[in-house]
Amino acid sequence: MGSVDKGNHHLSSCFREAEDSTSNGFEKRDLPSDICLSPAHRVLIALRESVMLRTNVNILYQGDLNKLKEAELAPIAILFSGGLDSMILAALLDQCLDSKWTIDLLNVSFDGQLAPDRVSSLAGLKELQRISPLRRWRLVEIDSNLANLKEESEHVMSLIYPSNTYMDLNIGIALWLAASGDGWVNGQDGDRYKHKSTSRVLLVGSGADEQCAGYGRHRTKYRVGGWVSLDEEMRLDVQRIWKRNMGRDDRCISDHGKEARFPFLDESVIRTLLEIPLWDIAKLDEPVGKGDKKILREVAKLLGLQEAAFLPKRAIQFGSRIARESNRKNFGSNRAANLASAGSVEVHKRNH
Secondary structure (H helix, E strand, C coil): CCCCCCCHHHHHEEEEEEEEHHCCCCCCCCCCCCCCHHHHHHHHHEEEEEEEECHHHHHHHHHHHHCCCCCCCCCHHHCCCCCCCHHHHHHHHHHHCCCCCCEEEEEEEECCHHCCCHHHHHHHHHHHHCCCCCCEEEEEEECHHHHHHHHHHHHHHHCCCCCCCCHHHHHHHHHHHHHCCCCEEEEEEEEEEECCCCCEEEEECCCCHHHHHHCCCHHHHHHHHHHHHHHHHHHHHHHHHHHHHHHHHHHHHHCCCCCCHHHHHCCHHHHHHHCCCHHHHHCCCCCCCCCCCCCHHHHHHCCCCHHHHHHCCCHHEEEEHHHHHHHHHCCCCCCHHHEEEEEEEECCCCCC
């Protein structure tokens, strides 16, 4: 495994050595002293440990490691938009995964190279190559068209059930296509070749927005009711994320034989974020792309992700432009869809 302390040697003076009880079987290790660490450093350490626990190749593959000797194989993939959350996960995975492995970055677009998530994924790839030039990063561009996905859409409806809105369907289709890993890769020589990711584990950034005030409604709650209202809304988001998102997302991803893993929802990460004052988590008086998810933007900077640290929030259904295509197909136009609050409208024809 690669060193988990890469780029953080300056923190060594803030670490104290501690020994866990011998009854739990853990060895002596260095533990951070909260007195010395900033809130962002504490979140970074918790997130790194979370990624490490979920991406140990020896545990994942056990006796099948002999099948992973080819340098081009990528045991772990990331649902990758090039946004703040997926960039943090990619940088942390790079620190936790042996440098001999390729990392697949799976990106979905319903508007070719013009979709916002495709644009940011290409920029994100360059930034990752800058901070870790020895790593083999493979951006898998998964392009699709909603008009060609009639049967697939019905199948995804059965996966997301009991969720049944157009928003759920759009998110489900985007996740389902991403988990297929079936797309195109731009080679170093300028050639473009077909590739299907064989990664068994897919890291997903779910939970970051809920815990770090990433949604527009968080800004509204803060503006109307201050810190108390914001805190209530964020706690509600975390309490209901399993019902709103997790079952839907997990079924869409596991349908392709991949296991979704959610580092931002690790208990230690949740606990660390809850211990930090809300005004250190977000600063919603500041503009979008700066004050929202403030603490994660600071984590990104600690990881050397200077450009990603200023990217605004963009949900997968909008970043991939599947929502726009769905609106035109089912409502006639984006304007008509907005007037009808399309995201919350139920899809009447369901295939259970």
